[in-house]
Amino acid sequence: MNKEAHTDFSPAKREWEESLKGSGTSVGKILYTPEDVAELDYMKDLGFPGAYPYTRGIRANMYRGKVWTMRQFAGFGSAKESNERYKFLLANAQTGLSVAFDTPTIMGRDSDHPLSLGEVGRCGVAIDSIEDMERLFEGIPLDQISTSMTINAPAAILLALYVVVGERQGVSSEKLTGTIQNDILKEYHAQNTWIYPPEPSLRLITDILVFCSEHVPRWNTISISGYHIREAGATALQELAFTLADGFAYVEAGMAAGLDVDRFAPRLSFFFDSHSNFLEEIAKFRAARRIWARHMKEKYKAKDPRSLMLRFHTQTAGCSLTAQQPENNIVRTAFQGLAAVLGGTQSLHTNSMDEVLALPTEKAVEIALRTQQIIAEETGVAEVIDPLGGSYYVEHLTSQMEEGAEKYFARIEKLGGMLKAIEKGFFRREIERSAYDFQKELEDKKRILVGVNQYVDQHKVPVEILKVDPAIEEEQKKSLAAFKEKRDNVAVRDALAKLKKDAEGTANLMPRILDCVRKGATEGEICDTFRTVFGEFSERAMSGL
Amino acid sequence: MKKKNIRVLLAKPGLDGHDRGVKVVAKALRDAGMEVIYLGLYQTPEIIVEAAIQEDADVIGVSVLSGAHLSLFERIMHLLKDRGADMAVIGGGIIPDDDIPRLEKMGVKKLFLPGASVEEIATYVESICSGKEKV
Numbered sequence: 040m041n042k043e044a045h046t047d048f049s050p051a052k053r054e055w056e057e058s059l060k061g062s063g064t065s066v067g068k069i070l071y072t073p074e075d076v077a078e079l080d081y082m083k084d085l086g087f088p089g090a091y092p093y094t095r096g097i098r099a100n101m102y103r104g105k106v107w108t109m110r111q112f113a114g115f116g117s118a119k120e121s122n123e124r125y126k127f128l129l130a131n132a133q134t135g136l137s138v139a140f141d142t143p144t145i146m147g148r149d150s151d152h153p154l155s156l157g158e159v160g161r162c163g164v165a166i167d168s169i170e171d172m173e174r175l176f177e178g179i180p181l182d183q184i185s186t187s188m189t190i191n192a193p194a195a196i197l198l199a200l201y202v203v204v205g206e207r208q209g210v211s212s213e214k215l216t217g218t219i220q221n222d223i224l225k226e227y228h229a230q231n232t233w234i235y236p237p238e239p240s241l242r243l244i245t246d247i248l249v250f251c252s253e254h255v256p257r258w259n260t261i262s263i264s265g266y267h268i269r270e271a272g273a274t275a276l277q278e279l280a281f282t283l284a285d286g287f288a289y290v291e292a293g294m295a296a297g298l299d300v301d302r303f304a305p306r307l308s309f310f311f312d313s314h315s316n317f318l319e320e321i322a323k324f325r326a327a328r329r330i331w332a333r334h335m336k337e338k339y340k341a342k343d344p345r346s347l348m349l350r351f352h353t354q355t356a357g358c359s360l361t362a363q364q365p366e367n368n369i370v371r372t373a374f375q376g377l378a379a380v381l382g383g384t385q386s387l388h389t390n391s392m393d394e395v396l397a398l399p400t401e402k403a404v405e406i407a408l409r410t411q412q413i414i415a416e417e418t419g420v421a422e423v424i425d426p427l428g429g430s431y432y433v434e435h436l437t438s439q440m441e442e443g444a445e446k447y448f449a450r451i452e453k454l455g456g457m458l459k460a461i462e463k464g465f466f467r468r469e470i471e472r473s474a475y476d477f478q479k480e481l482e483d484k485k486r487i488l489v490g491v492n493q494y495v496d497q498h499k500v501p502v503e504i505l506k507v508d509p510a511i512e513e514e515q516k517k518s519l520a521a522f523k524e525k526r527d528n529v530a531v532r533d534a535l536a537k538l539k540k541d542a543e544g545t546a547n548l549m550p551r552i553l554d555c556v557r558k559g560a561t562e563g564e565i566c567d568t569f570r571t572v573f574g575e576f577s578e579r580a581m582s583g584l
Numbered sequence: 585m586k587k588k589n590i591r592v593l594l595a596k597p598g599l600d601g602h603d604r605g606v607k608v609v610a611k612a613l614r615d616a617g618m619e620v621i622y623l624g625l626y627q628t629p630e631i632i633v634e635a636a637i638q639e640d641a642d643v644i645g646v647s648v649l650s651g652a653h654l655s656l657f658e659r660i661m662h663l664l665k666d667r668g669a670d671m672a673v674i675g676g677g678i679i680p681d682d683d684i685p686r687l688e689k690m691g692v693k694k695l696f697l698p699g700a701s702v703e704e705i706a707t708y709v710e711s712i713c714s715g716k717e718k719v
Contacts, residue, residue: 157655
């Protein structure tokens with residue numbers, strides 16, 4: 040900036056500060072000026088979209104070239120019900136699928152397991168076998184749609200199931216596009232859907248990285264997630280720092296497994312929350328891109344530009360929604376969706392207004408989808424790339440978040456790295472403290488939640504919510520029993536025995552998992568085989584709880 | 585002081601891994617001077633009831649966000665009855681209004697749903713425990 044060309048504003052600034060005296064405005068900074076971005080170097084810190092350090096966006100033309108994918112997370116009941124919901128969403132112009140599995144599937148249990156009682160199909164779709172998976176995608180050509188699957192500990196199995204469905208549809212694995220969440224580290228921090236301890240879990244992940252680099256090259260192998268970390272109570276900064284730290288840990292794991300960084304890094308993707316503080320969220324997304332690019336280039340020496348580009352999916356914040364006056368959630372979601380778009384997300388899920396109460400009804404999810412379409416078609420924000428770039432406040436916040444994240448990286452390193460920090464309970468304690476502070480702020484009214492601690496409505500309006508038919512659990516169990524009867528049980532036992540042997544060794548497990556799935560082994564049976572070899576993780580393994 | 589004698593066992597049954605709320609409640613009840621045993625995630629009704637008896641809990645707090653609340657609470661209440669245990673059971677999580685009467689009929693004393701404050705939970709626990717003298 041050429042100082043001579045601009046009028047000196049210090050007198051005006053002093054005048055403004057004077058005018059605030061006695062007005063009662065005091066705490067915190069309320070105005071940002073060129074002084075706050077004096078250190079900012081456009082080319083070094085921002086650059087152009089589609090070029091290092093990608094702060095302004097990962098593509099040269101961003102939404103002018105390709106609008107973000109409208110990808111609503113969905114799933115409930117059995118494969119049949121979910122297949123219907125997917126067809127409804129696709130008919131309403133959703134552009135990508137996102138599968139929600141039920142708690143038994145997420146935890147590697149079949150629908151007939153004692154622990155699955157009462158849980159089948161409640162939080163997502165029940166998938167036990169290849170038959171269920173085929174039913175889930177019936178009438179949906181896998182070479183024409185990309186599918187994201189929210190699955191972690193059993194991710195390798197769900198990926199195998201998807202590949203085999205593709206095979207049966209005549210679609211080769213090279214053509215498949217999609218994502219598996221497959222981010223075990225954040226399970227230990229926040230989401231808790233682990234099965235095995237960290238080391239064997241990372242082995243499963245690196246096996247997937249290697250397998251996909253050869254056979255499913257268009258697949259996003261990990262969706263390195265901040266969403267769950269945020270939902271567990273973390274602040275925006277913790278979400279940013281812990282997610283990126285996880286990302287770097289996967290890069291190191293992949294490289295330790297013998298892969299050249301550029302061989303797998305281009306297919307790592309991310310998943311962030313979009314919470315209520317509008318401008319902070321936008322800064323968070325921009326900081327994430329810059330931090331990732333810098334570390335990948337300078338620390339990990341990645342050469343492929345795609346290794347430096349942080350691509351992400353966003354979900355609006357479930358934890359910000361209220362059970363009281365649920366229609367207000369439509370408004371919250373709209374602002375949060377807008378923040379994600381202004382932050383340059385590649386893919387977006389907008390929550391439905393009734394999601395504090397239950398899984399979304401068709402009507403509620405339609406409004407959520409229309410919210411995205413209104414942002415895309417009517418607000419004009421997608422016509423210009425990174426429109427908030429250059430804002431004194433947003434650039435200041437972006438830099439501040441980057442600095443804060445670097446401080447966290449240093450702390451994690453001091454604790455001995457990611458796995459040691461997990462063992463010491465570092466992440467969980469940080470998140471728990473933030474969660475508690477948030478609750479205290481609400482109860483002390485330092486933080487207002489409209490309809491909950493202010494603008495409260497005395498009369499409750501009944502809202503119609505989605506109810507999962509409990510009969511579905513029995514039907515699923517019957518269908519599973521019939522499936523087990525039909526299949527060649529000798530072949531299944533044999534395949535599982537071979538899987539166990541490979542798990543005890545160091546071979547890549549994906550080919551064996553595929554074989555098991557083709558022969559009709561269930562998800563629970565494969566997970567149980569791994570349980571006998573890898574052991575089961577307990578939260579007590581993380582001290583400080 | 586009566587407050588120090590209140591023992592609360594908190595747990596999450598079934599396959600629901602959402603523990604933000606229950607951990608906030610645990611800390612708040614500890615801050616209010618109660619002894620809190622948080623059993624953790626993925627417990628079975630059998631383990632919860634056994635632990636409540638072993639720990640001589642005054643109150644059991646159960647958190648369920650997975651939609652499996654009817655089966656899980658039913659098993660817990662049934663097991664408590666079988667063992668002749670009379671500690672109060674409270675709950676939290678995502679529970680549709682329609683299901684509350686059924687849970688209350690099972691014997692669940694009170695449910696704290698989204699929007700509830702930790703202050704009201706602590707006050708409630710204190711109120712149901714007052715009058716129970718410890719030897």
